[in-house]
Amino acid sequence: MGEYLAVDVGGTKIAIGLGTDTGQLLETAILKTPAEKAPQDVLDQIADQALAMVHRHGVALEAVGVGSPGPLDGPVLLKTSNLSHWEGLNWETGLNTRLHVPVYVENDATAAAVGEWMFGAGKGTRDLVYVTISTGIGAGFVVNGRVMSGFRGNAGEFGHLVLDPAGPWCPAGHYGCVESYASGSALTREGRRHQKESPYLDGKESVDAKTVLQGWMRDDPVCGQIVDAATERLGRGLSYLIDLMNPERIIVGGGVGVNAPERYLTMIESYARQYALPAMMAVVQFRRAQLGEQSGVMGALAVAINRQHNPNSLGHAKES
Ligand SMILES: [Zn+2]
Incomplete structure (x- = not known):
């Protein structure tokens, strides 16, 4: 069984973590939030970091969890004041086409709640x-x-x-x-x-x-x-x-x-x-x-694990 990627997106930094399904982080990396960049470049940067991590640890990736600022429309970021260049960024399709595993998205507070629920x-x-x-x-x-x-x-x-x-x-x-x-x-x-x-x-x-x-x-x-x-x-x-x-x-x-x-x-x-x-x-x-400082990245990790293990726990409604 593979490992999980956690992406915790904040206004000033993005934390990326590779973790096991028992909540153990193998590695974390911090990117400065490229707020001025276009969505495609943001997704490229995250995917590059993720693939390098996966390669370093010689593991397979099982799923990705994203804790994103809101407001969201499902997996899509709507207009926000501090990340206005990212309007319309779709975490799910954007990371799925780059990493080829299921991607699950929650708003950041919900993700942190899931992290405390599973691991805190x-x-x-x-x-x-x-x-x-x-x-x-x-x-x-x-x-x-x-x-x-x-x-x-x-x-x-x-x-x-x-x-x-x-x-x-x-x-x-x-x-x-x-x-x-x-x-x-x-x-x-x-x-x-x-x-x-x-x-x-x-x-x-x-x-x-x-x-x-x-x-x-x-x-x-x-x-x-x-x-x-x-x-x-x-x-x-x-x-x-x-x-x-x-x-x-x-x-x-x-x-x-x-x-x-x-x-x-x-x-x-x-x-x-x-x-x-x-x-x-x-x-x-x-x-x-x-979970303190790790609450964001552990939350995103928990979202990935929970949704992958509980297919009925759909999070936001899917388009039909
Ligand atoms: Zn208010």
């Missing part, structure tokens, strides 16, 4: 919600032991649930979504706005989400208020998911989610508890993501 903090569960908190906020779901991709692969835009239409503006085109209150960008924005009032932040050369979290841990009252407001909104948003989906586990990942102190997780959980139904809250476990 979600192992052994059947119903999980994965939430990524970094610059933005997203989610991925496993429901009844199957990956929930949505009709065209875009399920899980948890960050853009609007909590208050009078809230902060969001570039997605609305106001007051979860992301506008609780993302790393929101922590940075609030930290900068209140820098002068904060004994910890005042005089700092640069303020970002990390600085705000540090100030909070040192009992700075302003940072405390910022983090409290953000975790309240996040906990409230999660209470909607908990009530809708009755998950067994909530896995918190992403740059902020993974690096924030333990207290941050406790606060999100206690705010979710204020709003979610007690029967749902009684059974859900909050866990931190385990």
Whole structure:
């Protein structure tokens, strides 16, 4: 049996990994995202790296998994602001014609959820919600032991649930979504706005989400208020998911989610508890993501393995 190729596509870098069906990475490589290049050149670059890897290890390729930024139309990238040259890029046909094995595509948050489910903090569960908190906020779901991709692969835009239409503006085109209150960008924005009032932040050369979290841990009252407001909104948003989906586990990942102190997780959980139904809250476990830096590439690997082994788990709907 052959090995699996994982392609984790990000706005600044593309991680490519060759791995086994038990989730062991044999090799990984990082490409700088060629955002100015045309789709055919991007696909050529990825395929060249992949073929060199396969050759070096003397293995056969079984399938490819891709974790792609959205929005997607199945395996096709739609127009995005930071990868506008790639509009219409078809990961499935593009990589299949170059590598000659099945190619499976999920949006990046869904892929990370599958990675945690198979190889990380979600192992052994059947119903999980994965939430990524970094610059933005997203989610991925496993429901009844199957990956929930949505009709065209875009399920899980948890960050853009609007909590208050009078809230902060969001570039997605609305106001007051979860992301506008609780993302790393929101922590940075609030930290900068209140820098002068904060004994910890005042005089700092640069303020970002990390600085705000540090100030909070040192009992700075302003940072405390910022983090409290953000975790309240996040906990409230999660209470909607908990009530809708009755998950067994909530896995918190992403740059902020993974690096924030333990207290941050406790606060999100206690705010979710204020709003979610007690029967749902009684059974859900909050866990931190385990795959860390590897979450993208392990997610893409898991997508390839899961879909290859479970032909009924189709992900997004196929054209008929
Ligand atoms: Zn939004």
